[in-house]
Amino acid sequence: MSYIKKPAVRHPSLQANALGLTVRDYEGAMSTLCAGCGHDSVTAAIVRAFHELDTPPHLIAKLSGIGCSSKTPTYFVSGAHGFNSAHGRMPAIVSGAAAANRELTYIGVSGDGDSLSIGLGQMAHAIRRNVNMLYVIENNGVYGLTKGQFSASADVGSKSKKGEANTQSPIDPIMLALSIGATFVARSFSGDKAALVPILKAGIRHKGLALVDVLSPCVTFNDHEGSTKSYTHTRKHQLPVIEADFVPRRSPIETSQAPGTVQTVTMHDGSVVRLHKVAADYDPTDREKAWSFLHARAAAGDIPVGLLYIDEKGTEMHAGNKTVAQPLSQVPFEQLCPGSAALEALQQHYR
Amino acid sequence: MDPTNVRKPDYFHKVVDCQWACPAHTNVPEYIRLIAQGRYTDAYLLNRESNVFPGVLGRTCDRPCEPACRRTRVEDKPVAICRLKRVAADLRDDVTALIPQAPKTKNGKRVACIGAGPASLAVANDLMPLGYSVTIFEKLSKAGGLMRSNIPSFRLPAKVLDDEIEMIVNLGVDVRYGAPVKSMKSLLAEGYDAVFVGSGAPRGKNLDIPGRYDSPRIHIGIDWLESVAFEHIEKIGEKVLIIGVGNTAMDCCRTSRRLGGKDVKVMARKPRKYFKASPWELEDAEEEQIEILINHEPVRFVIDDLVPGGKLVGMEFQRYESKEEGGKLVQKATDKIILPCDDVILAIGQEASFPWIERDLGIEMDKWDCPIVDKTTFQCSLPGVFFGGDAAWGPANIIWAVAHAHDAAISIHNHCNNIPLTDRPAHGMTLVSAKMGLHEWSYKNDYNSVGRAKMKHVDLVERFKSMKVEVEEGFDPEQTALEVARCLNCDIQTVFTEALCIECDACIDVCPLACLTIAPDGDEKTLRTRLTAPAMNLTQELYASAPLPQTKRLMLKDEDLCVHCGLCAERCPTAAWDMQKFDLFMPRAGAKT
Numbered sequence: 001m002s003y004i005k006k007p008a009v010r011h012p013s014l015q016a017n018a019l020g021l022t023v024r025d026y027e028g029a030m031s032t033l034c035a036g037c038g039h040d041s042v043t044a045a046i047v048r049a050f051h052e053l054d055t056p057p058h059l060i061a062k063l064s065g066i067g068c069s070s071k072t073p074t075y076f077v078s079g080a081h082g083f084n085s086a087h088g089r090m091p092a093i094v095s096g097a098a099a100a101n102r103e104l105t106y107i108g109v110s111g112d113g114d115s116l117s118i119g120l121g122q123m124a125h126a127i128r129r130n131v132n133m134l135y136v137i138e139n140n141g142v143y144g145l146t147k148g149q150f151s152a153s154a155d156v157g158s159k160s161k162k163g164e165a166n167t168q169s170p171i172d173p174i175m176l177a178l179s180i181g182a183t184f185v186a187r188s189f190s191g192d193k194a195a196l197v198p199i200l201k202a203g204i205r206h207k208g209l210a211l212v213d214v215l216s217p218c219v220t221f222n223d224h225e226g227s228t229k230s231y232t233h234t235r236k237h238q239l240p241v242i243e244a245d246f247v248p249r250r251s252p253i254e255t256s257q258a259p260g261t262v263q264t265v266t267m268h269d270g271s272v273v274r275l276h277k278v279a280a281d282y283d284p285t286d287r288e289k290a291w292s293f294l295h296a297r298a299a300a301g302d303i304p305v306g307l308l309y310i311d312e313k314g315t316e317m318h319a320g321n322k323t324v325a326q327p328l329s330q331v332p333f334e335q336l337c338p339g340s341a342a343l344e345a346l347q348q349h350y351r
Numbered sequence: 352m353d354p355t356n357v358r359k360p361d362y363f364h365k366v367v368d369c370q371w372a373c374p375a376h377t378n379v380p381e382y383i384r385l386i387a388q389g390r391y392t393d394a395y396l397l398n399r400e401s402n403v404f405p406g407v408l409g410r411t412c413d414r415p416c417e418p419a420c421r422r423t424r425v426e427d428k429p430v431a432i433c434r435l436k437r438v439a440a441d442l443r444d445d446v447t448a449l450i451p452q453a454p455k456t457k458n459g460k461r462v463a464c465i466g467a468g469p470a471s472l473a474v475a476n477d478l479m480p481l482g483y484s485v486t487i488f489e490k491l492s493k494a495g496g497l498m499r500s501n502i503p504s505f506r507l508p509a510k511v512l513d514d515e516i517e518m519i520v521n522l523g524v525d526v527r528y529g530a531p532v533k534s535m536k537s538l539l540a541e542g543y544d545a546v547f548v549g550s551g552a553p554r555g556k557n558l559d560i561p562g563r564y565d566s567p568r569i570h571i572g573i574d575w576l577e578s579v580a581f582e583h584i585e586k587i588g589e590k591v592l593i594i595g596v597g598n599t600a601m602d603c604c605r606t607s608r609r610l611g612g613k614d615v616k617v618m619a620r621k622p623r624k625y626f627k628a629s630p631w632e633l634e635d636a637e638e639e640q641i642e643i644l645i646n647h648e649p650v651r652f653v654i655d656d657l658v659p660g661g662k663l664v665g666m667e668f669q670r671y672e673s674k675e676e677g678g679k680l681v682q683k684a685t686d687k688i689i690l691p692c693d694d695v696i697l698a699i700g701q702e703a704s705f706p707w708i709e710r711d712l713g714i715e716m717d718k719w720d721c722p723i724v725d726k727t728t729f730q731c732s733l734p735g736v737f738f739g740g741d742a743a744w745g746p747a748n749i750i751w752a753v754a755h756a757h758d759a760a761i762s763i764h765n766h767c768n769n770i771p772l773t774d775r776p777a778h779g780m781t782l783v784s785a786k787m788g789l790h791e792w793s794y795k796n797d798y799n800s801v802g803r804a805k806m807k808h809v810d811l812v813e814r815f816k817s818m819k820v821e822v823e824e825g826f827d828p829e830q831t832a833l834e835v836a837r838c839l840n841c842d843i844q845t846v847f848t849e850a851l852c853i854e855c856d857a858c859i860d861v862c863p864l865a866c867l868t869i870a871p872d873g874d875e876k877t878l879r880t881r882l883t884a885p886a887m888n889l890t891q892e893l894y895a896s897a898p899l900p901q902t903k904r905l906m907l908k909d910e911d912l913c914v915h916c917g918l919c920a921e922r923c924p925t926a927a928w929d930m931q932k933f934d935l936f937m938p939r940a941g942a943k944t
Contacts, residue, residue: 002790002921007798007914009425011865011884024863036855036924044860191854219855219924231853235901 002030018054026051028075033068038190038216038231039138043075045193046107046136049200050077053248061097061104065090065119068145069111069138069216088119091126091135095317098131101329102318105204106133112153113143116171120152123173127182130208132316134200137173137211138190140218141229148221159226172298174308177211178291183314184210186244186307189234190217198273199307201246207268208316215303239297242284242306245274265310275307284309352875352905354897357846360780362892363933366910367841369432372419374754376937377401379416379432380842384794386439387835394439396449401937403473403519403753404498406511409437410823411502413598413629413748421841424887424912425864428803430837431826438831440511446518451480453522458482460767463543465532468496469749470549470740472519473756478763479522481941486543487524490531491581494520496551497741498749500577501599503606505814505822535708545735545763548722549752552741556700558594562652566663569652572599572698579606579818588693589613592666594649597627600698604641607696609818616690617643621680622673635822639811646671646682653689665691703742721745728772729759735766757939764940776938782931785843786920792930794840796917798863801837804830840915842933847906849896851927854904858919858928859883864912867919869904878907887911 006027014022026047031040050060057079064070066087073082081104085093090108098106115123115137126135141154150158153173154166177185184206188196196214203210215234217223223230228237249270263275263284275284283289290309297304328336357363365371369379378397385394398405412433420429460483464471467489475485493499494516498507520526532538538546555571563569568588572595578584591612593604596619607615617636619626622645626633637643653665667689671682703721708714715723715732722731724738731738739755741747762772785793807824814820826834859867865884872878875893879886886893886909894908920928 002918004797004916004918006861006918007863007916008800009798009863009914011912012887013885014865031861031922034924035922036853036857038855040860040922041856044856191856193856217855219853223853231855232901235854 005030017051019056021051021057023048023051025079026057026077028073028078031072031075033071034144034218034220036219037068038140038214038218039069039072040075041190041193042109042136042138042196042214042216043072045190045196045200047076048193048197049204052197053201053204055105055204059104060107061094062107062109063090063094063097064109065114067111067114067143068140068218069109070114072109072138073107088114088117088122090114091119091122091131094133095126095129095131098133098317099323099328101327102132102323103327106131107136107204108133109136109138112137112139112141112151112173116152116173120171124176124180127177127180127209127211130181130183130314130316130320132207132318133209134203134206135209135211136200137213138216139173139213139229140216140222141227142218142222144218144221148218153229155228158228159224161221161224163226165226173211173213174294175291175298178287178294178309181314182211182309183208183311184307185309186211187213187215187303187305189215189238189305191231191235192238192305195240195243195305198244198246202244202267202273202307202310205246205267205269205271206310207312208314215305234303237301237303239302239304240278240306241282241293241297241304241308243276243278244307245276247272247274265312267312273307273310275310278306285311287311352872352878352893352895354849355892355894357894360778360935362894363780363782363842363844364935365892366844366913367933367935368419368421369416369430370842370935372415373401374415374751375401375403375757376754376935377416378842378935380838380840381934382439383430383432383435383835383838384840386435386831387795391439391442392444392446392449395443396446398436398439399446399450401753402750403476403756404469404515404749405436406440406515407469407498407507408749409433409435409440410507410511411498412436412750415750421839421913422837425914426800426802431803431806431834434804434806434823434826435831435834438826441825447521450518453479454482456482457484460484460544461486461542462545462547462763462767463488463538463541464547464549465538466490466496466548466550466742467494467516467526468549468551468740468752469498470551470742470752470756470759471496471547472516473753474547474549474739474760474763475522475524476519477757477760477940479519479524481764483767485524487526488530488532488538489526489528492528494526494528496549497573500580501573501602503576503579503602504819505605505609506602508819508821531707533707535712535714539712539736544767545737547759547763548736548738548742549740549756550703550705550742552701552703552746554702554704555697556702558649558697558699560649560651562654562663565652565654565661568663568694570694570696572603572696573701575696576602576606579610584610586611590692591615591694591696592690592692593617593696593698595619595698595700596643597698597700598629598632599701600696601628601632601636603696603698604636605639606818607694608639608641609815612694615641617641618647618649618668619643619645620648620671621682622646625680635808638808639814646673647688650687652695663692663695665689666695701746703745727758727775728762729755730762730766730772737762757937760940761938776942778938779936781934781936782844782846783934785917785930785932790921792843792917793932794843795836796840796843796915796930798839798914798916799833799836801833803837804834841913843915843917843930844933845894845908845913845915845917845919846929846931847894847896847908848927848929849899849906851925852896852899852906853925853927854899854901855924857922857924861918861922863916863918864914866909866911866913868907868909869899870907871904872898878905882907882909884909
């Protein structure tokens, strides 16, 4: 933990975005995580993604639960709304907030403990409901805040700092999300911002829940030899399947790539995700094929990374509930709560 | 790209831009830290090691360090390096017992120095502790050279100058006052082991236009300043025109204000952008209600012949319109104007002159009739005769004279000991970690955004009462405390050990000025396109690592905008980045090679 704040001076050539803000304006407080924590790199990537998307800070809501990962919303976009929920309960809070105010851009930051252990049910139901949010899991395979016990995402055979091997099979959030109907599933690595930033941008623009599982090594408890979530192991075994490019609305799209290797997906707001297929036989729009490919690769010890699955036709929570376009928080109280007579009529309707 | 060799002193020295820009390579950040700690005597001694006259220079230096100061890269104004030096000089204790003294036993070598200015005095300062017998020949009755004759006492009090000259003279230097050297030949005949010429550039340039010799009220600037310094001149007319707009002109106009000048104008031929005077000297002059007129070229002096002996009544000027075309100044003549005046002072430059050097001694002269002096050894074509200060290559300033003197002293020492002059002691450096605790450093790494302290001046009425009232009051303790905090500690270097790096990006993410990049290898030109932020200053070398252990990419640092906050080292989990204090070792005469 540093005792000084990051000096306010900045590089004179920093570009302002459409709102006149530089990337520094999207930063938060100084991190108190361990030096070298992957989470800080994820934070830096989130800062860049919001800056590049010209998102007004006051229209962002950042939410988290408990854990090292859940500290990180403090470290980005100081001007955003924030909420630190009880352990694993971030998805419920986002669901409620998103229901009340559909105008905000929601980002939930969680970890493998917060989302895959105590909050697994919460996460699964947010995915089912397809809440319009970016759901980032900072996945390091250990409980860092309690000194490095194996978490639910630790691989079988992965060794603890003391040398003990994990014996329980891991929960893979990617496979889980695919199996319960997620419409945007990606995996990335904190040490590769070139890949991570476009994925985060696409995830923010995705209408529905965008799950991004970021391998984010714990330098203090899980960066040793024998760990399958270390910087070295991840670098050695990551298998780029799809490289995503995010092209904002109204930007010219270059088509220099050989046909057949690039697939484009147009998002709801008109922006485009270009998917470069590194693995030629992979189709990120075909859930079944994606599932079996990823399953096979994971069994072989590879770590497939990239924007692994995308479905822009999915139904997001508000569409499913047929709510009004106006955020409920702005609908006058008399309309929101038309009184007991109206309630009575509604109940009659269901009798 | 090949890994940057940070083991050669120049690489990190260039990152300490103030020290690199200083001709004498004064260790600026270290003396500022000493001032911050209240260790004024130590700060003074550190200064004196390189620049010999900290008290004088803290008031009068041309400050090449300040335009170079890296603070200007992130903010408007540089650290007030020069005036902090004055703080150390003003608040120091007696240093007599702390400076190197001459040994009791002399080494038997005799060195003659010509002119008791900064160059000769600094040569004596380096050679006396080695046992040399140094004799200085001075034409005036006091030592100091231009520091005494050309810098008015309202900028440099005599006491400050006397103290620093005494420190050197008291080492046992034999100064012969009122003893101008009239013949090099006879001086050489006296059998000195070496002769050092530090006679300066004492001849003010003349302006030979009609009327020049028709009045005694037309003065040569540096001669006039000297007469004022030695109190031969005590007043001047009410209307004074100064021709020229260099630093001497500024001293002339401000001196005129104190000797009775009420309407003092400085006449410049070109627009302000082309002025030779330092910006702060221009400001100080304008504060004293001196008018600076641009685009005026002197044509003739207007003399009233009806007055017996001729009376200077004015001066005629050609006026111009100036504009810039393609970066070049284009001036178009418009009309002529006569400005009334009582006195005119010519301050259009000065030059060295050597009428006393016989041309048959083997001292080769160039086409300007100045001796040809070697840039490294400071020796002329006659072995054993050395030049330094303004006498070597024309007018520069005090700090250059001191820098020359250190190098000339090395040559003189080599010459007297039959060591080849080119066999010079090498520069060295040390790098020592500044780490004191988990996230604590031996320097204050927090960036302080406070603005530059403003020097307080004595009010106008008070300062015009006497030549001896020093205008600048010096920084008060509060100003000093804030000004030292503005220094970026550029000598505390970011040093990288690639073998330790795990490429977690922590340093890149935390750097407030986007100095750091990890990128695939390539040539320097390609790598510059891959930087996190484009380089603003292409003269600043890139700091490139060897290939990193995990991905074989390179860690790159663009030093240009680094504020030495140390956050890269604080956020580095493996201490691959460390903050290390760089100390340049500048050899002096007598150092082991």
